[in-house]
Amino acid sequence: MSSNAYIPNIYIIGPQSTGKTTLVNKLKADLEHWLADTSIDKPHIVSEVARTVLAKNKYSAEDIQASTTRCFELQQLILEAQAAAEKEALKTSSWFISDRSGFDPLVYAKRYAAPGAVEQLQGLDGWKQVKARMERSLIVVCEAGTPWLMDDGVRLMPGSYDEWMQTFYNFCEMLDELDMHWLLNLDYIAFGWHTMKSCDNHDFGFGFGKPGEFRWPHPNFEGFFFVLPFRAGVWNASGNQDIAVRCGLEERCYDQLEKDQEFARYAEPWGLGV
Numbered sequence: 001m002s003s004n005a006y007i008p009n010i011y012i013i014g015p016q017s018t019g020k021t022t023l024v025n026k027l028k029a030d031l032e033h034w035l036a037d038t039s040i041d042k043p044h045i046v047s048e049v050a051r052t053v054l055a056k057n058k059y060s061a062e063d064i065q066a067s068t069t070r071c072f073e074l075q076q077l078i079l080e081a082q083a084a085a086e087k088e089a090l091k092t093s094s095w096f097i098s099d100r101s102g103f104d105p106l107v108y109a110k111r112y113a114a115p116g117a118v119e120q121l122q123g124l125d126g127w128k129q130v131k132a133r134m135e136r137s138l139i140v141v142c143e144a145g146t147p148w149l150m151d152d153g154v155r156l157m158p159g160s161y162d163e164w165m166q167t168f169y170n171f172c173e174m175l176d177e178l179d180m181h182w183l184l185n186l187d188y189i190a191f192g193w194h195t196m197k198s199c200d201n202h203d204f205g206f207g208f209g210k211p212g213e214f215r216w217p218h219p220n221f222e223g224f225f226f227v228l229p230f231r232a233g234v235w236n237a238s239g240n241q242d243i244a245v246r247c248g249l250e251e252r253c254y255d256q257l258e259k260d261q262e263f264a265r266y267a268e269p270w271g272l273g274v
Contacts, residue, residue, distance in 0.1 A: 007040070007094065009086075009133060011101040014142035015167040021047065023142065024099040044089035046082075046098035053077050064112050072113040075105035076121060083126035086133060101139070102130030103180070107170050131178075139175065139182040144168035 010027070012020045028045055035042055054060065057077060063070040082102040089096040106127075109117040121127055144164045175182050 007043075009095050009137040010043070010097045011103075011134060011137055011139045012097070012099050012142060013101050013104055013139065014171055015144045015164060018142035018144055018168075020099045020142050023140075024097055027097055041093045041095065044093040044096040046085045046089050046096050046100075049082050049085050049098075049100060050078050050104075053081050064108060068112065068114040068117075072109060072117045072120070075109045075113065075117070076124065079105040079121055079124060079130070080126040083129045086130060101134060102127055103134060103175070103178075104171075107167070107174055110174065111167065111170060134180060139180060141168075141171055141175070141182050141184055143184060 012023050012027075014020060024045060024047060028043070031042060053074070057074075059070070059074050059077075063074060065071070079102045082098075082100065082105075086096065086098065086102075089098075106118050106121055109121055144167065172182075
């Protein structure tokens with residue numbers, strides 16, 4: 001990849017305690033190694049924006065649920081801080097990886113603030129800035145329901161497992177409402193182009209209710225690779241944890257790639273959308 005190639009920003013988003021920061025830290029460490037001998041910019045890491053806002057403005061996570069007014073004020077502050085952090089990040093690198101986004105405040109405002117709060121946030125300049133960036137970025141949604149939910153005294157804790165899962169579904173549904181294209185977190189193989197139906201018929205062992213909805217249908221950049229664990233059709237099955245590399249490309253790249261005999265030795269078609 002040339003140093004002037006467009007590299008999309010990456011947003012790792014989702015409900016609280018879904019492994020976002022852990023995933024960002026892993027990506028950061030791996031990229032420092034992978035990019036060491038290249039001329040490609042290392043990404044700037046945008047992290048812990050909400051925690052900084054909470055501490056600076058003396059809010060607590062409980063304020064989100066205790067008062068619709070304070071919830072809205074807090075979400076506005078977080079959105080504006082995220083927009084500012086992204087702008088600052090792009091001064092030092094051509095791309096960034098963030099463990100949240102300016103979209104997150106919309107989800108929490110819809111859940112906990114007064115009616116009309118989402119529309120007010122969408123009227124802010126900060127939202128317009130982050131939305132424009134997100135539309136050209138890779139958005140990864142981390143899944144709730146994992147076993148490591150933990151109260152650290154700072155993050156908003158769900159009142160129940162169902163509430164936690166509903167917040168996750170809110171993220172997915174609102175991304176669709178805004179026509180933002182996204183991918184379920186990288187531990188899942190259940191994604192595909194918008195016409196690829198394999199995920200409607202197979203949940204790949206994860207027991208997910210609607211895996212076909214988790215998709216990245218229209219990439220706005222030339223190509224990307226994902227390295228994923230390949231899962232068996234039975235939850236937590238052993239002996240089937242190979243690594244699968246998935247490559248997504250715009251149609252104009254197909255002819256060139258098909259002529260690459262070395263690539264063809266290892267590649268096989270996975271699914272195409274028209």
